Amino acid sequence: MTDVLLSIRNLCVDYLTDAGVARAVDDISFDIRAGEVFGLAGESGCGKSTTAFAIARLIRMPGFVSDGEVLFEGEDVLRMDAKRLRAFRWAQTSVVLQSAMNALNPVIRVSEQVCDAIRAHQRVNEDQARSRTRELFALVGIDPGRLDDYPHQFSGGMRQRICIAMALALRPRLIIMDEPTTALDVVVQRDIIGKISALQREFGFSVLFISHDLGLMLEFCDRIGVMYAGRLVEAGTARQVGEQPAHPYTQALLRSFPSLCGPRRRLQGIPGAPPRLTESIAGCAFAPRCEKAESTCLTQTQALASLTEGRVVACARVSRPLVATTQTAEVS
Amino acid sequence: MTSESALLRMENVSLDFKTGTWGRRSVLRALRDVSLSLRLGKALALVGESGSGKSTCARLLSGLHQPTAGDIYWRGAGLGQRKSKETAAYRRSVQMIFQDPFSSLNPALSIGYQIERPLLANGVVDNAADAARQARILLERVGLHPADETAAKRPHELSGGQRQRVAIARALAVKPEVILADEPTSMLDVSVRIGILNLLLDLKQEQGIAFLFITHDLASARYFADDIAVLYGGSLVEQGDSEAITQNPQHPYTRLLLNSIPGAGDNPSTAPAQTDAPMRQPDAKGCPFVHRCPQALAECREVMPALRQLADNHAIRCHLY
Numbered sequence: 001m002t003d004v005l006l007s008i009r010n011l012c013v014d015y016l017t018d019a020g021v022a023r024a025v026d027d028i029s030f031d032i033r034a035g036e037v038f039g040l041a042g043e044s045g046c047g048k049s050t051t052a053f054a055i056a057r058l059i060r061m062p063g064f065v066s067d068g069e070v071l072f073e074g075e076d077v078l079r080m081d082a083k084r085l086r087a088f089r090w091a092q093t094s095v096v097l098q099s100a101m102n103a104l105n106p107v108i109r110v111s112e113q114v115c116d117a118i119r120a121h122q123r124v125n126e127d128q129a130r131s132r133t134r135e136l137f138a139l140v141g142i143d144p145g146r147l148d149d150y151p152h153q154f155s156g157g158m159r160q161r162i163c164i165a166m167a168l169a170l171r172p173r174l175i176i177m178d179e180p181t182t183a184l185d186v187v188v189q190r191d192i193i194g195k196i197s198a199l200q201r202e203f204g205f206s207v208l209f210i211s212h213d214l215g216l217m218l219e220f221c222d223r224i225g226v227m228y229a230g231r232l233v234e235a236g237t238a239r240q241v242g243e244q245p246a247h248p249y250t251q252a253l254l255r256s257f258p259s260l261c262g263p264r265r266r267l268q269g270i271p272g273a274p275p276r277l278t279e280s281i282a283g284c285a286f287a288p289r290c291e292k293a294e295s296t297c298l299t300q301t302q303a304l305a306s307l308t309e310g311r312v313v314a315c316a317r318v319s320r321p322l323v324a325t326t327q328t329a330e331v332s
Numbered sequence: 333m334t335s336e337s338a339l340l341r342m343e344n345v346s347l348d349f350k351t352g353t354w355g356r357r358s359v360l361r362a363l364r365d366v367s368l369s370l371r372l373g374k375a376l377a378l379v380g381e382s383g384s385g386k387s388t389c390a391r392l393l394s395g396l397h398q399p400t401a402g403d404i405y406w407r408g409a410g411l412g413q414r415k416s417k418e419t420a421a422y423r424r425s426v427q428m429i430f431q432d433p434f435s436s437l438n439p440a441l442s443i444g445y446q447i448e449r450p451l452l453a454n455g456v457v458d459n460a461a462d463a464a465r466q467a468r469i470l471l472e473r474v475g476l477h478p479a480d481e482t483a484a485k486r487p488h489e490l491s492g493g494q495r496q497r498v499a500i501a502r503a504l505a506v507k508p509e510v511i512l513a514d515e516p517t518s519m520l521d522v523s524v525r526i527g528i529l530n531l532l533l534d535l536k537q538e539q540g541i542a543f544l545f546i547t548h549d550l551a552s553a554r555y556f557a558d559d560i561a562v563l564y565g566g567s568l569v570e571q572g573d574s575e576a577i578t579q580n581p582q583h584p585y586t587r588l589l590l591n592s593i594p595g596a597g598d599n600p601s602t603a604p605a606q607t608d609a610p611m612r613q614p615d616a617k618g619c620p621f622v623h624r625c626p627q628a629l630a631e632c633r634e635v636m637p638a639l640r641q642l643a644d645n646h647a648i649r650c651h652l653y
Binding site for chain 1: 381382491493494521522523524525526527529530533548550551552554555575578579588589590591592593594595
């Protein structure tokens with residue numbers, strides 16, 4: 001694929017804890033193409049945010065990247081020196097964090113904060129930065145007359161839109177969004193996602209979208225990767241993952257959401273809890289909770305294997321011709 | 333929904349909060365003329381955006397606030413004129429489960445102790461050995477096997493889902509008749525949420541406990557609750573059977589809410605981007621949703637619509653009906 005923007009190769013991130021070294025991200029590889037919205041789904045603690053932070057070089061001690069490459073248009077982000085990194089951040093990759101409430105400084109006017117971000121990375125004078133800020137506010141649908149308000153004068157949804165405006169400031173090729181709507185109400189969430197979609201179509205940037213809400217991802221993302229206990233267990237287009245989930249974890253996850261329509265029946269959920277990352281896991285990390293697990297699942301590491309075009313899954317029970325039998329089982 | 337069968341009932345309750353600092357005092361009406369009733373073995377879900385007054389309702393029902401107007405009735409008797417002895421009994425019968433299982437348990441005390449405490453303090457059992465035995469039964473009941481091992485642990489050794497189960501066991505310890513659950517699953521991992529909801533469903537069916545289930549997720553409201561009440565800006569805008577509310581929503585706000593859920597609506601939201609909280613002065617006129625309502629009429633700005641009955645168990649506060 002020639003239009004790959006970001007390529008993550010065998011990325012590993014470790015955290016030093018009192019209980020030993022915890023591997024938060026374990027040998028992850030995936031590509032994000034230009035103009036694509038790629039989603040990383042999974043429960044809290046599965047390593048999705050850590051992956052995003054590693055891409056932006058934001059991991060701080062006690063965490064560190066222990067292996068792998070993050071290739072942004074062929075250049076390894078992990079090997080950039082301070083000067084190159086400064087040029088890379090914001091101009092090529094920007095970040096929108098989870099809680100807009102805490103991302104903005106409460107005692108500084110929002111205009112100043114956005115201008116600051118622009119002037120830190122670009123040689124422009126104050127007036128230019130300010131007029132750029134005005135444009136950005138208009139883009140995300142905030143009255144430019146409120147440029148000089150303080151963060152507390154905006155609602156949560158508006159603050160999140162200001163953070164998005166800030167991320168757009170230098171027209172980056174990639175925006176990392178770490179649960180951008182989690183703290184917001186569904187109505188506001190719909191509004192923000194609609195805004196991001198429209199901007200994304202207009203400017204053609206790529207998005208790495210991180211969320212635990214699979215329903216939202218299926219609607220918003222082009223492709224989805226599902227993580228469990230630091231590993232990528234499945235990846236494919238949103239439609240493939242949503243309609244024909246291959247990994248037992250994805251299947252169980254999709255089954256554990258109550259539905260708004262259809263019959264009201266009892267759901268099962270997933271028994272047990274995710275493993276502690278400080279314990280080394282032999283075999284598939286999901287095996288103890290998996291209803292399809294065999295004894296070999298507990299001992300053999302499951303590598304990602306290609307299922308169909310552009311589709312990978314890490315499960316021995318699927319990679320075998322079992323795919324055909326599960327489908328016929330559903331039909332019968 | 334006849335008021336006679338109601339275990340706990342809120343009638344035309346309003347609640348004002350004084351806000352602002354000296355010199356700039358103002359009054360905020362958090363709830364306006366809200367009536368709800370909780371029935372034996374049934375669950376009522378309260379849905380609405382943050383700041384709509386959901387948690388305020390639970391705090392009123394648990395006695396943490398006193399209503400400014402209206403009253404709360406427990407088994408038909410008003411709480412306004414109760415005696416202290418009755419208050420103690422009421423507090424025992426109405427228990428709460430909070431959103432955050434990481435802060436609702438004392439990190440320094442063992443799980444066993446935290447469940448034995450309310451058993452002894454409320455006189456459910458009268459000696460330590462019985463309390464320990466009863467605590468083990470409760471832990472088994474909420475699915476924390478083996479109970480002996482769990483009882484010896486401290487909260488930090490448990491996962492979020494397990495801690496929430498402990499919080500449920502602690503609420504169950506005093507044999508409550510009503511449980512007020514304030515977003516009990518929203519802090520939990522998606523894969524364990526349904527397990528907690530199933531546990532609460534079992535308790536509702538087996539022990540006939542009445543639930544007030546506060547959530548912002550309409551799908552889990554439908555999964556768990558028999559009735560749903562939709563709050564907007566401190567007013568109850570629509571209330572009725574779970575199926576009626578989710579399959580046949582009538583109020584423009586309920587429709588907006590349902591259409592905003594990912595995957596539910598194929599049509600994009602038509603509501604204006606204005607997302608400010610509505611003005612909530614006590615003397616505010618008209619419907620609180622009028623500023624965002626795509627179908628607002630002239631009278632919506634002037635008069636607060638009355639609660640109108642659409643069907644047997646479906647009521648709405650809207651001038652369009």
